[in-house]
Amino acid sequence: MITFYPGPSKVYDQVGQYLQEAFESGVISANHRSSAFMQMLEDTIRNLKTKLNVPADYEVYFVSSATECWEIIAECLISDASLHIYNGAFGEKWMEYTQKLTGAARSFSFETNEELVLNVAKMPSVNEIICITHNETSNGTALTSECLNTLRAQFDNIIAVDATSSMAGVELPWLSADVWYGSVQKCFGLPAGMGVMIVSPKAVERAIAIGNRSHYNSLLFIRDNFLKFQTPYTPNTLGIYLMNRVMQQVEAIHVVDALTTARELDWYSFLPKNGYHLLVENEAVRSKTVIAVKDTKERISVIKKAASQEGIVLGNGYGKDKETSFRIANFPAITDMEIQTLKDFLVSFASK
Known part of the structure; x- marks a missing residue:
């Protein structure tokens, strides 16, 4: 089929070959505290940042899924409240889940064929995180880079972006937001089962200020490990290996x-x-x-x-x-x- x-969606044709290579290399049996794994993780992050042109001072973490990022953001980056801007089902789901966790999620919705224009009554307060969907998978809409650049110019808030169905498929204006996340089963051309979270120094500062370390996937706990090219829990080693090989392959x-x-x-x-x-x-x-x-x-x-x-x-x-x-x-x-x-x-x- x-x-x-x-x-x-479809994985790259070469993934079958990479799966065999992963098995033969022995790395998928390696301890995730071993030097072999740590070197692979370092190489993968470097290759991803190079191929996707991620700013040098932005940090890359691998998690279980884009959906897990909703939880990480809610628990570790929201101090007061969040403003969720969306025009489709996935942006709305993000808002609903955040509301369950924080009780302080506001929404601003617009129609499928509308361009984003923020209502004056819905402007974010100083400490609110702006949560926005770059590419709404449910209805085939997207925000332009110009739109995100304008949002960045207007507000000094932390901006978090769902780029699940656009990351690795189009150029993203990384500096226009502080948190970007996606899953590998779309434009990355990889099997499902891993998420990618990319955060700015400003987002790291917010996480440090909040200081939440109460969860296994607290952003600070994840970061502590990734700075050593380790992971806070046993990772999707095969997914990381395949990511590295695909990032080596793609233009x-x-x-x-x-x-x-x-x-x-x-x-x-x-x-x-x-x-x-x-x-x-x-x-x-x-x-x-x-x-x-x-x-x-x-x-x-x-x-x-x-x-x-x-x-x-x-x-x-x-x-x-x-x-x-x-x-x-x-x-x-x-x-x-x-x-x-x-x-x-x-x-x-x-x-x-």
């Missing part, structure tokens, strides 16, 4: 971004020309990495079933658009040949 599901992020952008523009041109309706009508807020197509509940069901019969997995809709849309992953691991196969199917189906 060729999968265009937007996570877990620099500006090259990957150019490919993602070219494919995105092609999809947004191809689909309407062949009779498919885009869920996101406003070009200014369309995602580069998740393309959402809308139609009636009945037709969406028929399209997905027909695609499956041709060996193609389309992403289901999500949230309020679950039954009236499907999603196409535009992730780097997907090949041109696979994209052409999907296009041929969509052209054929449209003519029926």
